[in-house]
Every structure is written in structure tokens, then in C-alpha cells.
Amino acid sequence: MPTNKNAQLRYKILDRCFSNFKHKYTIEELVDEVNENLSDLTGQIISLRQIRDDIKYMRDRASYNAPIKAYPLGIGRQCYYRYEDSGFSIFDNELSAEEIKDLRSTIEMLGKYRGTPANAWLEEVISNLEYRFNIKPNTENLIAFENNEQLRGLEFLSEVIDMTIHHQPFHIHYCSFKGKEHNAIIHPYFVKQYNNRWFVLGYNDKYNAISIYALDRIQSIKESDISFHKNDSVDFKTYFDNIIGVTLLDESIPIETIILRFEASRFPYVLSKPIHQSQETVNMDDHTISIKVKPNNELRQLIFSYIPDVEVVSPAWFREEIMNKIEENLKKYSAVQKGRTEG
Numbered sequence: 001m002p003t004n005k006n007a008q009l010r011y012k013i014l015d016r017c018f019s020n021f022k023h024k025y026t027i028e029e030l031v032d033e034v035n036e037n038l039s040d041l042t043g044q045i046i047s048l049r050q051i052r053d054d055i056k057y058m059r060d061r062a063s064y065n066a067p068i069k070a071y072p073l074g075i076g077r078q079c080y081y082r083y084e085d086s087g088f089s090i091f092d093n094e095l096s097a098e099e100i101k102d103l104r105s106t107i108e109m110l111g112k113y114r115g116t117p118a119n120a121w122l123e124e125v126i127s128n129l130e131y132r133f134n135i136k137p138n139t140e141n142l143i144a145f146e147n148n149e150q151l152r153g154l155e156f157l158s159e160v161i162d163m164t165i166h167h168q169p170f171h172i173h174y175c176s177f178k179g180k181e182h183n184a185i186i187h188p189y190f191v192k193q194y195n196n197r198w199f200v201l202g203y204n205d206k207y208n209a210i211s212i213y214a215l216d217r218i219q220s221i222k223e224s225d226i227s228f229h230k231n232d233s234v235d236f237k238t239y240f241d242n243i244i245g246v247t248l249l250d251e252s253i254p255i256e257t258i259i260l261r262f263e264a265s266r267f268p269y270v271l272s273k274p275i276h277q278s279q280e281t282v283n284m285d286d287h288t289i290s291i292k293v294k295p296n297n298e299l300r301q302l303i304f305s306y307i308p309d310v311e312v313v314s315p316a317w318f319r320e321e322i323m324n325k326i327e328e329n330l331k332k333y334s335a336v337q338k339g340r341t342e343g
Contacts (some may be wrong), residue, residue, distance in 0.1 A: 006038060010046065010054055011064075013037050015090050017081070018068055023166045024080035026073070027051060055081065064090040152216040159221060160200050164188035169224040175217050186213065187229040190236045194245045194298070201236075201246075203229045210234060212246060244276055245298025253294045259313040261288045266309035275302065288313060300325075 013034050017025045025033065031048050038044050058066040067088055070079040163170050170188065175181045187203040189210070197214055204211035240246065242255050259282060262270055267287040270279075275291055282288040293299060295318060303310060303322060312319040 006044060006046075007054070009038065010034055010050075011058060011090060014051075014054060014058065015066075018066070018083045019086070019089060020166070021082065021086055022162070023168075024071075024073065024082070026078055026080050030081065058090060066090055154198070154215070156215050156218050156221050157198055160188065160198075160215065161191055163223065164191050164200065164202075167228040167230075169226050169228055170221055171224045172213065172221050173219040174213060175219055177217065181219070184211070184213075185224050185226065186211065187231075189231045189234065190239075192240070192246055199246045203231070205229070212248075241277070242292070242294050243296055243298070244293055244302055245296065247296045247298055248294065249296070255292050255294055256315055256318065257290055257292050258295070258299070258315070258318065259288055259290045260303070261286060261311040261313050262306070263287070263309040266306065270306075 014030065017023075017030055017033055027048060031046070031051050034051060035045050038046065055068055058064045059068050067084040068081055069084045070081055072079055160170075162168075168188070169185060171183065171185050173181065173183055185205050186200065187205075188200050189203065190201045192199050192201065197216060199212055199214050201210055201212045203209070239248070260275075264287055270289060271281070275289070276293055278290075278292040280290050282290050300322070303312065304325075307326070312322045
């Protein structure tokens with residue numbers, strides 16, 4: 001019987017893998033999956049032999065009697081491992097009264113997303129939670145979340161999330177904001193929402209780099225049968241720390257200290273709802289704040305959303321850029337006004 005202090009943690013990881021009927025875990029992938037989780041939590045690494053011992057122990061009638069079966073992959077003698085019974089788990093999932101209370105609140109919040117094309121995938125998750133733990137949400141309509149049901153691309157959201165979770169590469173037909181169409185194969189790493197839009201970030205074979213795609217510009221999507229390119233370079237826990245939004249076209253772009261001055265009436269709002277996590281107050285009397293970010297389109301759009309209550313103080317090049325854009329915009333209004341006058 002395994003006596004390693006991390007045995008229970010390994011069993012939980014393996015139990016999750018054997019219960020996953022959307023991925024075929026080979027013995028090598030089981031080793032990778034366990035080590036990836038263990039290294040994050042304990043810093044330890046286990047061997048293939050240990051995984052085989054764990055499978056044997058979990059199968060044992062006196063321990064868990066788990067119905068773990070090896071299925072041929074059709075590639076030589078390689079096999080993948082999975083429970084024969086899709087509903088089996090070695091853990092009974094008993095919850096405390098406090099955990100049930102928290103789960104009920106979670107189900108109630110998730111339930112607010114029911115019935116929309118973007119979140120149809122939640123229906124099965126919520127229903128399973130309600131059935132499994134005999135928890136029914138409060139039927140009163142007490143909470144609302146911002147949700148744009150008219151946004152294009154929402155029909156792809158559940159599929160993209162699912163393929164990201166299960167490390168499934170996919171092929172997309174994409175149309176850029178300039179109307180240029182192209183095809184791409186993406187190895188999805190991360191899904192993020194910003195400003196009511198959804199984006200998927202992943203490795204692009206063509207560019208040998210991370211690319212970002214807005215779901216509302218995806219025209220079609222389908223699974224690819226190529227091997228998944230594992231993410232060994234990007235930590236998405238910190239990837240967005242130095243930007244606003246999601247766009248980081250070039251990681252070599254330096255971080256700039258942006259100083260902004262606001263009108264007195266708008267300044268309290270900016271203090272109560274910081275523009276970025278790096279925000280600091282420079283001068284209360286002058287209503288100025290600073291943020292340390294890599295300038296991108298989302299930053300520019302955010303600044304324009306505060307006009308006419310904001311002024312870019314520095315850096316000089318960024319101040320000039322924003323000023324030029326404002327002048328260009330004023331010319332359009334002036335041209336319209338002149339046309340009306342002449343008419």
C-alpha cells in the first residue's frame with residue numbers, strides 16, 4: 001500500500017483524469033498531469049512506476065475497487081486509461097453545511113446566465129450540481145450581471161472553453177476588424193473576457209508565437225487532430241499585469257509611467273474605481289494619478305472614454321499622440337458643421 005504523504009492528492013488528480021471522457025490519457029500523460037499539479041502544490045515529482053502502483057492500488061478491491069480500464073489507442077501497443085463507468089468516483093463528495101450554503105449561492109449566481117446562447121454550456125453544469133447535491137437555487141430574481149446577448153461569436157464560447165480545458169487544438173476561419181479573412185490553427189491556452197467581449201489566447205503554428213483572437217470575429221471553428229503544443233513559456237497569472245485589456249502585441253514594449261489629470265468632478269470616480277492595479281495618486285489637489293503599463297489600444301480607448309474630463313500629462317510622446325487624435329476628430333466635426341452652414 002502506498003504510504004507517500006501525497007498519495008491522496010495523487011488519487012484525486014488521477015480520479016479526475018479517469019473521469020474525463022473528453023480526453024484520452026496515456027500513462028505518460030497521467031505522469032505529466034500528476035507532476036504538473038504536484039509541482040505547483042508540493043514541488044515534488046513522481047515516476048511512471050509510482051503512477052502504475054497508484055493505478056494498481058486504486059483498482060484493488062480492498063481499497064477503492066476503481067473500474068480503471070486500459071483502452072487501445074490503435075497506435076502500436078499504446079493505451080489510454082479511463083473509468084468504465086462514467087459516473088464513478090473514488091470520492092464521495094460529502095459537503096458540510098457551510099459548504100452547501102456557499103454552493104447554493106454559487107448556483108444562484110451561475111443560474112443568472114441560464115438561457116443565453118453564450119452560456120448554454122452552463123446549463124448542464126448547474127443541473128448536475130443541483131441534482132448531485134440536491135440543491136435548488138432561490139427562484140427570486142435578486143442579482144443581475146452585465147451580459148450582451150447580441151454579441152457575435154457567443155455560440156463558440158462553450159466550445160472554446162471546453163477545448164482550452166482539455167488541451168484540444170482547433171482550426172478557425174477568422175475575419176479581422178479590417179475585413180481580412182484567414183485560417184489558423186490554435187493551441188488554446190487561456191480564455192479571457194474584457195469589456196463584454198471574449199478572447200482566446202494560444203500558440204499559433206504559423207507565427208511560432210502566442211496569438212489572440214476575439215470570438216466575435218471567428219467565422220467557424222472545428223477540432224484539429226494535430227498534437228497539442230504545451231504552454232511552457234507563459235504564466236497567465238501575471239501575463240496581463242502590465243496592460244489594460246488583453247492586447248500585448250509585443251512583449252518587448254517597455255512599461256511607461258502614464259500620468260493623467262482629471263476634472264475635479266470625475267476625480268473621485270477614478271479614485272474609487274482605479275484604471276489599473278498600478279494606479280497611484282500623484283497630487284490630490286491637481287487631481288493627477290499615475291499608472292505603469294505597456295501602452296496598447298485598450299489604454300487609448302479607455303482614455304478617450306473619459307474625454308473631456310481627462311488630460312494626458314506625460315510621457316510627452318503619448319500626450320502628443322492623444323492630442324493629434326483629438327485634433328483629427330475635431331476636424332471631422334468642423335467639416336460637418338461647415339457643411340451645414342454652407343447648406
